[in-house]
Amino acid sequence: xxxxxxxxxxxxxxxxxxxxxxxxxxxxxxxxxxxxxxxxxxxxxxxxxxxxxxxxxxxxxxxxxxxxxxxxxxxxxxxxxxxxxxxxxxxxxxxxxxxxxxxxxxxxxxxxxxxxxxxxxxxxxxxxxxxxxxxxxxxxxxxxxxxxxxxxxxxxxxxxxxxxxxxxxxxxxxxxxxxxxxxxxxxxxxxxxxxxxxxxxxxxxxxxxxxxxxxxxxxxxxxxxxxxxxxxxxxxxxxxxxxxxxxxxxxxxxxxxxxxxxxxxxxxxxxxxxxxxxxxxxxxxxxxxxxxxxxxxxxxxxxxxxxxxxxxxxxxxxxxxxxxxxxxxxxxxxxxxxxxxxxxxxxxxxxxxxxxxxxxxxxxxxxxxxxxxxxxxxxxxxxxxxxxxxxxxxxxxxxxxxxxxxxxxxxxxxxxxxxxxxxxxxxxxxxxxxxxxxxxxxxxxxxxxxxxxxxxxxxxxxxxxxxxxxxxxxxxxxxxxxxxxxxxxxxxxxxxxxxxxxxxxxxxxxxxxxxxxxxxxxxxxxxxxxxxxxxxxxxxxxxxxxxxxxxxxxxxxxxxxxxxxxxxxxxxxxxxxxxxxxxxxxxxxxxxxxxxxxxxxxxxxxxxxxxxxxxxxxxxxxxxxxxxxxxxxxxxxxxxxxxxxxxxxxxxxxxxxxxxxxxxxxxxxxxxxxxxxxxxxxxxxxxxxxxxxxxxxxxxxxxxxxxxxxxxxxxxxxxxxxxxxxxxxxxxxxxxxxxxxxxxxxxxxxxxxxxxxxxxxxxxxxxxxxxxxx
Numbered sequence: 001x002x003x004x005x006x007x008x009x010x011x012x013x014x015x016x017x018x019x020x021x022x023x024x025x026x027x028x029x030x031x032x033x034x035x036x037x038x039x040x041x042x043x044x045x046x047x048x049x050x051x052x053x054x055x056x057x058x059x060x061x062x063x064x065x066x067x068x069x070x071x072x073x074x075x076x077x078x079x080x081x082x083x084x085x086x087x088x089x090x091x092x093x094x095x096x097x098x099x100x101x102x103x104x105x106x107x108x109x110x111x112x113x114x115x116x117x118x119x120x121x122x123x124x125x126x127x128x129x130x131x132x133x134x135x136x137x138x139x140x141x142x143x144x145x146x147x148x149x150x151x152x153x154x155x156x157x158x159x160x161x162x163x164x165x166x167x168x169x170x171x172x173x174x175x176x177x178x179x180x181x182x183x184x185x186x187x188x189x190x191x192x193x194x195x196x197x198x199x200x201x202x203x204x205x206x207x208x209x210x211x212x213x214x215x216x217x218x219x220x221x222x223x224x225x226x227x228x229x230x231x232x233x234x235x236x237x238x239x240x241x242x243x244x245x246x247x248x249x250x251x252x253x254x255x256x257x258x259x260x261x262x263x264x265x266x267x268x269x270x271x272x273x274x275x276x277x278x279x280x281x282x283x284x285x286x287x288x289x290x291x292x293x294x295x296x297x298x299x300x301x302x303x304x305x306x307x308x309x310x311x312x313x314x315x316x317x318x319x320x321x322x323x324x325x326x327x328x329x330x331x332x333x334x335x336x337x338x339x340x341x342x343x344x345x346x347x348x349x350x351x352x353x354x355x356x357x358x359x360x361x362x363x364x365x366x367x368x369x370x371x372x373x374x375x376x377x378x379x380x381x382x383x384x385x386x387x388x389x390x391x392x393x394x395x396x397x398x399x400x401x402x403x404x405x406x407x408x409x410x411x412x413x414x415x416x417x418x419x420x421x422x423x424x425x426x427x428x429x430x431x432x433x434x435x436x437x438x439x440x441x442x443x444x445x446x447x448x449x450x451x452x453x454x455x456x457x458x459x460x461x462x463x464x465x466x467x468x469x470x471x472x473x474x475x476x477x478x479x480x481x482x483x484x485x486x487x488x489x490x491x492x493x494x495x496x497x498x499x500x501x502x503x504x505x506x507x508x509x510x511x512x513x514x515x516x517x518x519x520x521x522x523x524x525x526x527x528x529x530x531x532x533x534x535x536x537x538x539x540x541x542x543x544x545x546x547x548x549x550x551x552x553x554x555x556x557x558x559x560x561x562x563x564x565x566x567x568x569x570x571x572x573x574x575x576x577x578x579x580x581x582x583x584x585x586x587x588x589x590x591x592x593x594x595x596x597x598x599x600x601x602x603x604x605x606x607x608x609x610x611x612x613x614x615x616x617x618x619x620x621x622x623x624x625x626x627x628x629x630x631x632x633x634x635x636x637x638x639x640x641x642x643x644x645x646x647x648x649x650x651x652x653x654x655x656x657x658x659x660x661x662x663x664x665x666x667x668x669x670x671x672x673x674x675x676x677x678x679x680x681x682x683x684x685x686x687x688x689x690x691x692x693x694x695x696x697x698x699x700x701x702x703x704x705x706x707x708x709x710x711x712x713x714x715x716x717x718x719x720x721x722x723x724x725x726x727x728x729x730x731x732x733x734x735x736x737x738x739x740x741x742x743x744x745x746x747x748x749x750x751x752x753x754x755x756x757x758x759x760x761x762x763x764x765x766x767x768x769x770x771x772x773x774x
Contacts, residue, residue: 036079037070038086039093047100047136049109062339065111069341070094071169073394075386077329083341099138099170103129106137106162111340114296115306120161120351123358128158137163141170144179152183156407164405165347168398173433176397180437183404187371189319190262191475192229192440193409198472199441200463201375201411202227205452206537207715207744209236211249212528213451213537218253219504220446220539224460225487225494228478229373229411229441230287230323232266234453236743243269244277244284251284256511257485262477264320264371270303271312278315287320287371288312291330294348298336303737309352313359321360321370324353327377327413328395329385333601335732342385346399350374350406357408373409373440376400380455382419384601389426392416396434411441415457418569418637418708419598424448424562427456435466442466446540447550447558452744454708460540465548499542502526536711536749561712568709570594573639573674581633581652583669585618587611591675598637605679607687615687618669627667629659629700629763632684634676636706641716646747648704648716654756655702662764664700678705678719682734685721690729698722698770700763707743715750717743718759722766740766 042051052063069083071094078084085091107129110117132140132155144152144167168176186193193199204217214233221227231250235243250265264286267274271290278285290309293299299306316322326349328342337345357372364370376399379385379392386395396412403410414431416422422430427448443457450457466472473479482488485507489495497503502525509521516524529539538558542551550558572594578586590606591597597604607615631652635642642648652670659666673680681703689699700722707715721739728734740762745755 036082036084036086037066037090037094039067039070039090039097042093042096042100045100046097047102047105048097049101049105051097059109061111064109065340067094067097068111068166068169068344071098071166072341072343073169073391073398075328075342075391075395076383077332077342077385080384081332081337081339081341095170098166099136099141101137102133103135103137103140103163104133106166107133107160110162111344112295112338116294116296116299116352117161117348119306119355120348123351123355124160125157128155129160130158131155132158137166137170140167141175145175149182149184152179153407156405159405161347161351161406162344164350164402165344167405168347168401169343171401173394173397176401177437180397180401180404180439183401184438185404185407185409186440187373187409188367188369190477191473193373195438196472197440197475198435198438198463198467198470199229199411199475200226200444201229201232201441203232203234203443203445203450203457205234205445205450206535207236207452207749208535209242209246210532210535210537211245213532213535214246215249215253216501216505216528216532216539217446217537218250219501219508221444221460222482222485222504223487223497223499223501224464224540225474225479225482225498226444226460226463228263228475230264230266232268232289232323234268236452238269238273240273240276240280243267243273244281247274247277247284247286248281251286253508254286256508257481259478259481261319262475262481266323268323268325271309272303275312275315287323288316289323289325291325292349292352293326293331293334293336294345294352295331295336295338297338298331298334298345301334301336301735301737309356310359313356316360316370319370321372322353322356324349324356324372324374325377326350326353326374326399327380328399329381333381333384334735343398343402346376347402347406350403350408350410353408354406371409373411374403375411375413375441375443376403377413377415379416379420379422380413382417382601383421383599387420387422389422389430392420392422392430393433396430396439397437400434400437400439409440412439413443413457415443415455417455418565418710422456424456424558428462431458431462431466432469435470435472438472446538447554449538449558449561449710451537451711454710459550461543461548461550465546468548494547498547499540501529501539501541536713561710564712565710568638568640568714569598571639573635573643577639577643578672578674581648581670581672584633584672585614585669586672586674587614588674589676589680594675597675601677604675604677605683607680607683611673612687615671615684618671619688619691621669622667625665626689626699628665628698628767629702630667630684630688631655631670632673632676632681632701632703633670634673634678634680634703634705636676636678636716638706638709638714638716640709641706641714641746642704644714644747647714647745647752650747651704651716651718651745651752651756654753655759658756658760659763662760664760664763676705678703678736678739681705681719682721685723685728685734686731688728689723689725690727697725698767699725699728700766702759702763713746713748715744715746717741717745718755720759720763720766722763722770724770
C-alpha cells in the first residue's frame with residue numbers, strides 16, 4: 001500500500017505528525033543508569049550537612065548534589081546523571097536528611113551558581129527570607145500543608161527557587177495536590193488561573209503553516225466551548241514574513257469577534273522574530289513567547305540571554321506580557337545538566353519567569369500589570385527524562401506546585417512521546433490524576449494528536465470531559481462569548497450547535513459583513529473542512545455517546561495512525577536500502593541496536609570508532625578540494641520516512657542541481673548513518689571540516705533525517721548548519737542554536753522538490769550571513 005493509499009484509508013491525508021506510545025516499549029528492558037546513591041538510615045535529627053561531614057569529613061558539593069537529587073521521586077533523567085537514589089529506602093533516607101536541613105543551609109550551599117541564579121536571588125524578598133531562614137525544610141512543608149492561601153502568600157516572595165524545588169521533593173502526590181489546591185495566581189482582569197477555573201490554550205498547528213488549517217482549528221475549538229487563554233500556534237517556518245502572516249490571521253479572528261481584550265494571539269517563534277513582526281505589523285502580535293531554561297548555558301541553546309529577555313520585556317507595556325514554556329529534562333538533554341537534578345533546574349526556570357514578571361510589573365499600578373504565564377511541557381522529550389505514566393503525573397504535580405509557589409499562573413502540557421510507556425488511554429488517566437491540583441490550563445487540539453509537533457497531548461473532548469468531571473469553568477468572558485454565538489445556551493448547557501465548527505464560521509462571516517446566505521456559508525465551510533482534512537489536519541465534528549467522547553470515526557483514524565507509528569519507530573534501515581544510495585558512505589553511531597538507540601538517545605549522537613575511521617578515509621579522498629557542503633543522511637526516529645518511494649530519492653535528485661546552481665561544491669559521496677540523531681550530523685562536521693586545515697570560508701552540513709512518526713506520512717526533515725572551519729573544530733561549539741530546519745517533507749506534505757529549493761535558498765542565506773560578519 002502506498003502512503004497516499006494508507007492515508008486515504010485512514011481518512012487523513014497530509015503532513016500531520018503524531019507522537020504516540022512506542023511499539024514494543026512495554027516489554028522492553030528499563031533504561032540503564034549511572035551508579036546511584038545508597039543512603040544509610042539517618043541518625044536522630046541528622047541533616048544533609050551532618051551526613052556529608054560524617055561521610056567526607058568536610059562539605060562535598062558532589063555528594064550534596066547527589067543527596068538532594070536522591071530525594072526526588074525516581075525519573076530516568078536523574079538516574080542517567082547519577083543523581084537518583086539506588087532504591088526506595090535510600091530515597092526515604094534522603095528525604096529525611098533534607099527535611100531536617102535548615103532553609104539557611106539550602107540558601108548558603110548552592111548546587112550551582114550563575115548569573116541567572118543571581119537574578120533569582122535579587123528578585124527574592126530578603127526580609128521575608130530572613131524570617132524563615134531558621135526553619136527546617138520539613139517545617140516549611142508542614143507550614144504549607146497546614147496554612148491557608150493568605151498565610152502562604154505572605155512567605156512566597158521570600159522563597160528562592162532552590163527552596164521551592166527542595167520542598168516539593170518532600171511531598172507525596174497527595175500532598176502536592178493538597179497545597180496546589182490552596183494557591184492561585186489568576187491573570188489580571190480574568191478568572192484564568194483562579195480556583196475552580198480551567199482554561200485552554202488552543203494549539204492550532206499546521207504542518208505547512210496553512211492559514212485555513214490554523215483558523216479552522218480555532219473555529220473548531222470554540223464550537224466545543226474550548227479556548228480562553230491564548231490562540232497559540234507553533235510555526236513550521238520562523239521567517240518573519242511567515243510568522244507575521246499567521247499572527248495577522250489570528251489577530252483578525254480576535255478583532256472580528258471583539259475578543260482582543262479577552263485573550264491574545266501568539267505565534268511561538270523565537271522572541272526576536274516576534275519583535276521583528278511587531279515592528280513590521282504594529283499591534284498584530286499578542287502575548288510574546290519564549291522557551292526558557294534554568295541556567296545561563298542552557299538558555300544559550302534557545303539563543304536566549306538574560307539581557308536579551310530583559311530588553312524585550314521593556315517593550316511589553318500592554319495587557320499581554322510573556323508566555324514562557326519550560327519542561328523537566330530539557331537542560332541535561334541539551335548538554336547543560338551542570339551536575340544537579342531536574343526538579344531544581346525546573347524550579348529555577350520559574351524563578352527566571354518570576355524575575356521577568358517583576359520587571360514587567362515594576363512601576364505599574366495593580367490594574368495595569370500585564371499577563372505572564374508559564375506552560376510546563378511535561379512529557380515532550382522522551383524516555384531519557386522519564387518513561388512511565390506515573391512519572392509523568394509526578395512531574396506535572398511537582399511543576400504545578402513549584403509554579404504556583406513562585407507566584408505564577410501555570411498551565412501544563414500533559415503530553416507523551418512515542419518513546420514513553422504512555423499510550424492514548426494512559427494519557428487520559430494521567431490527566432485525571434493531575435487535574436485535582438487545578439493547574440490554570442492545558443493544551444487543546446481537535447484530537448490528542450498534534451498534526452505538526454509529533455506528540456500526544458489533550459484534545460477538545462478531554463477539556464469537555466474534565467470540566468464535566470471536576471466541575472471546572474472557563475473564563476467568564478469567554479463563556480459569555482460562547483453563549484453569544486449559540487454554542488452554549490442560557491441554561492449553561494451545550495446547544496445543537498455544539499461541536500459544529502461551521503456554525504462558528506457562520507458567525508465569523510456575519511461579523512465580517514458577509515452577504516452570502518446561511519446555506520452558501522455552510523457549504524463553503526464544509527468544503528474548507530474537507531480541504532483541511534486532505535492536508536492531514538484533523539477537524540473534530542460532533543461527538544460520541546457523550547459530549548466528551550470523540551466522534552467514533554475520528555477516534556478510529558487516531559488509532560490507525562497510532563498503530564502505524566508503533567511500527568515506524570522500530571523499523572530498521574536495511575543494508576540493501578543504504579547500498580541503493582549512490583556513492584553512499586555507510587557508518588554507524590555508538591548505539592548497539594535500535595532498542596539502544598531509542599532508549600539511550602545520547603548513543604545516537606556519537607560516532608563509533610569505526611565511523612571515525614570511515615570518515616577519515618572519506619576526507620582523504622577530497623585531497624586539497626574540500627567541498628562547501630557535505631550531505632548526511634540518518635534514519636532518525638523513522639527510517640520509513642526515507643525509504644518510502646518519492647521521499648529521499650526524489651529529494652536527492654533535486655538537491656544536487658539546486659545547490660550547484662547556487663555555486664556550492666557538494667561532496668560527491670553522501671554519508672549515511674544508521675541510528676543517527678541530529679547531533680550525529682554535527683559530529684560529522686566537526687571531524688570533516690574542523691580538521692581539514694582549511695582556514696577560510698564557510699562549510700556546511702546538510703543533514704537529512706527521519707522525523708518522529710505518527711502521522712502515517714513518514715515525513716523527514718533537513719537540518720542546515722554552516723560555520724567557519726575553526727568553529728567546526730571546537731568540540732561542541734556547533735549546536736541547534738545556529739542550525740535551521742525544514743520539516744514535514746514527504747510526497748503527501750512538503751514536496752521533496754520544493755524542499756530542495758528551500759534548502760538551497762536557506763543554505764545560501766546562511767553562507768551570506770557568515771560572509772557578512774566575517
